[in-house]
Amino acid sequence: MTDRNPLALEEQVCFALAVAAREVVGAYRSVLEPLGLTHPQYLVMLALWQHEEPSVKELSSLLHLDPGTLSPLLKRLESAGLLTRRRSTSDERVLAVSVTDAGRALREQAMGVPATMLQRLGMTEADLTATNDVLHRIIGAAQESVTP
Structure with a gap:
């Protein structure tokens, strides 16, 4: 039986997750470049393709991003013609986000991304x-550990 060092870098799940995230996002870069998307923009578009006209608040929750981080992403995607933002007619405080025709066409181009990444x-x-499954369990456990 070997003695494990609980403080060894390679024993830290936070280190493995941070490196894996950085490397995987890096691997996406060249796949997303022809689509004209960064990885965060791709995540926004995935959420929009899945959920029809979410509010910015709903989108923020889906993506686990604060609105201050999400807003510049939405502005860039809107400038690229992939989405529109508009005030809800029923509640002017709500900003709804919808995919444009160009955004829907981009979805067809993006269909090959998952298989390419696999x-x-x-x-x-x-x-x-x-x-x-493992990552979502870790996310859930981490969220529960910080929620009072």
């Missing part, structure tokens, strides 16, 4: 599902 990462769909 291949680049050398993963199967089963690997992806298992990894996602």
Whole structure:
């Protein structure tokens, strides 16, 4: 039996997650570049393709981003013609976000991204599902640990 050093860098889940996130996002860069999207913009578009006309508040919650971080992303995507933001007719305080025709066309181009990334990462769909399950458990546990 070997003695584990609980303070060793390679034993830290935070280190492994940080490096994995940085490397995976980096791997997406060249795949998303032809679509004209950064990784954060891609995540916004994924949420919009999945959820029809969410409010900025709902989008912020879906993406786990504060509105101050989300707002510049939305502005850039709107400038690119991929989405529109408009005030709700029922509540002027609510800003609704919707995908434009160009944004819908981009969805078709983006359909190959998941398969390309699986291949680049050398993963199967089963690997992806298992990894996602573990990561979502970690996210949930971390959120619960900081929620009073």
